Amino acid sequence: MNIRQYLPAAVFLGALVAVQLVISLTGAAFYFTQITMSFYYTIVVIGLCLLMGYAGQISLGHAGFFSIGAYMQAMLTTHDFSSIIHSSWDEVFKNVSQIFGTVEWYELIPEKIGAILGIPVKLFVGLGDIFGMFVPGTDGFGNGILSYAPSAALFISLLTAIGIACLIGLPVLRLKGHYLAMATLGFGIIISTIVFGTKLFGEADGISRVPAFHLVGPLSINGGMADRTVNYYIAGIILFIVLIVSMHIVASRVGRALRAIHGNEQAAGSLGINAMRYKLGVFVLSALFAAIAGVFLVHYNGSIGTSETSVLKSVRYVSIVAAGGMDSIWGVVAMSMGLNFVSLRGYFGSFDEIFFALILVVTMLFLPRGLFRKEYLEVVIKKTRRLTRRMVLKRKLEKKGIVFANKKKDDEK
Amino acid sequence: MNVDLFFNYLVIGLTVGAQYAIVAIGFNIIYNTTGIINFAQGDFLILGAMVAISMSSILPIGIAIGVGVLVAAVYGAVVENVFIRRNRSFSPFRSVCIGIIAALLLKTLGIFSFLPEGIDFAAAFLFGLPVGFGLETVFRKYMKEQTVLSLIVLTIAVSILTREIMSHLWDKDAHVLPYFIGDSNTILSLGSISFSPQRIWVLGICALLVIGLYVFFKYTRYGKAMRACSLDHTAAKLCGINVRLMITISFIVSAAIAALAGSVISPLSQTKYDMGSVLAIKGFSVAILGGLGNSFAAVAGGLILGILEAFSVSIFPNAYKDVVAILLLLLILVFKPSGVFGSRQASQLKEF
């Protein structure tokens, strides 16, 4: 509870400003893009850090939650809803069938079921219209469209992510070890497959032309050159808030319960800790973080592609958490910023995935508790101290005329 | 749907299912001796098939497949030796392997790009190998801390490493092995049902594999020793069984059968570097369906999933094909994690 806890946070803010100043002064403003994207990816990683490092539950499906946030946001802000808003009930079915993309599929749904599916969609969209959630825009061909305002879409996207996380988490979090890993991996693949096969989400092309997200006043999230510095700060502040929230949770009764569950679930139960509730809570929270990152990143990039949904991305997040030290938020943040930045700069070229797999292999093999740990530093300090002490001693003895003969050489002679 | 179409789907389902069954059996063999799920199982299959495809251009097809199986088996042994084994004594083999990895990393990062071609490689090895030995010496003691979580993550990393290395050694295109008899137009007709003779090959070889494994586990010395390991490591050790060797053999066997299955089915379903992870999750669904560790139930499970998938294509869009298997997996995991053919009480005794 003391003020020292906030020291890393203060350092983070200081670094945020310092990096901006250095970059702006050296005129290397193109670095801002990758740093900003790294900020957003770091938010996903922090959520996973809470889930894996603290609660001890693995998830190989976090790219799925990221994609839910990003794709929902992109779809809601670029899809033309005017036909649904203005259409009669009969026509609704036709629009709804688009959700399922391919033509064969559309023909398979009996008309009545289609109409039934259409009712909630029409109601939802109609309600949104009443509350003024829609704003006019243009599509790729310059035609006028009516889609959700980013702020309204934000709520819908995040609620969707939370809902799906609850739905998936409730059954899946009862599982342990390999079963949990496979189940979450399966979830990730399902999301990826759905995105690939659904017209509404752009199939293999993804969604582009996502509009800017106007916050207050002149602040807006977009990838424009002019707003690079502003967006750097917006992303930094969002990450900062997520960090503070995570830090608070970790150092609280909830964090303790999570670590207790990690330590021994049965013993935690015997202390009155409802393991399922806390596991679900942290799972939903981490899914929410991933979705938040997705929502904002899609506005920043202006587009989203299917590579974001792949299993490789999920594994990448896991490897960053593992390398950062599982249960050390700041280590994970440092690792994530470093690795994501280097990766986004294209430093590894086509060896990107290999690099992340290697990091995972080496940390898991030799340093299962992460690269950044205080213990390692202590070991190194201890060893060097011992070594220097021995050297000093040796020199002292040599000064007195006692020389250590090299035994092997003597033997050879 | 008419009867002919039904049987066509059935044959397709059986051949695809046979492949899943072999992957699932591979999971089971490793799970039984080590208690871990090897996520790289699907990549073993692709690796074997890829090697066989490359070899088939210069060697007769049978020998090419043999080479593929051999390479996969050796790779399985290497994976076990380097990544899975948790001995605390110094392992020069692991050091060298890690050193090679480090060297390749240094090379790819272009740290030695200022040196002329060829010499930069040597320089990378010069720096990489000590890194391997250094890691092994300094951090070996932390290996005992490996938990289930870290082993899961480790095999996933191996899986990705394998597929990415394959994508660089070969390319990112789909490859096929030539048909064993005739070509893609050769058709075997059985009454009104017609299918490729390759499907007979797949089913025949997979059936032989299953019978062979049955004989191996039931009657041979090593097979029995491996079954003993699956029941109790300590007891097996006390009986003088070399548990460590059995674990290595289990990796070799499961990689080899996967490679064989992958080669046989390659003419029909193509082979691509990134198919491993989907195969792995489907194989896992099958292993779960039959109850983890139970290889014969896995055969039944594999065929069921294969047939389900074949028929699902006639109902759902092709793009959603994989969803069927994974939904099945999720449903089984949620409602009956001990498997359809497994016993609930026995599964409660397992570690996870």
Next chain:
Amino acid sequence: MSDAVILEAQGLNKHFGGLHAVRDVWFSVQKGKIKSIIGPNGAGKTTLFNLLSGAIPADSGRVMFKGELISSKKPYAIAALGMARTYQTTRLFEHMTVLENIMAGRHIKTKAGFIASALRLPWTLREESDCKKKSRELLTFFSLGEFIDETAQNLAFGIKRKVECARACALEPDILLLDEPAAGLNIYETKELSQLICRIRDLGITILLVEHDMSMVMDISDEILVLNEGAVLAEGLPREIQKNPDVIRVYLGEDEC
């Protein structure tokens, strides 16, 4: 059922495959007393504990705790009602410090949730410092003050036992189930433990004890229950149990009788 009865087992049964681990066990525990369960290895003592604390479900039979039926409840709900337990092999949260272990034990006495913690509302801070203070007091009571910031995995075995006991007491339970607390302790530690158990009892906490150390059991128990092959063999005061021919036969073998 009198008011003084706090915990009551009514006809508990549990099978493991062909093994009838607990068969038709009836007994009750009086408030404020130390009751011990003894019996040869494999008599079903630990299974009985697991049934009582809800860790495994009973095949048949009921458990009443403070007049409430708990046999269908989950362990955490039973713990929240005021039943704490320790394990035969200590199950501390190895990567947490002793203080954190104890504070985790006060889980049900505190109530900050996800949102309150995330926002660090002022009352959660007060709750946290209060929790910390109470935990320190408890550690002092158990004379564990010197280990307060030690990580649990670095502790000696005997200390771990004590910490686990303290963690269970942090719940401020009405009944405390101790599963072989003296196993692996030397004679001095055992003596200290006996005194500690009596002091806990004096705080008003009822204690149910499974133990092999006969001298300790005879020393501190108010009542003893003897299990053999899953069934109740005898029940009574320590003095009676010592003289009971059935008990002697089970412990010393048929011939001695």
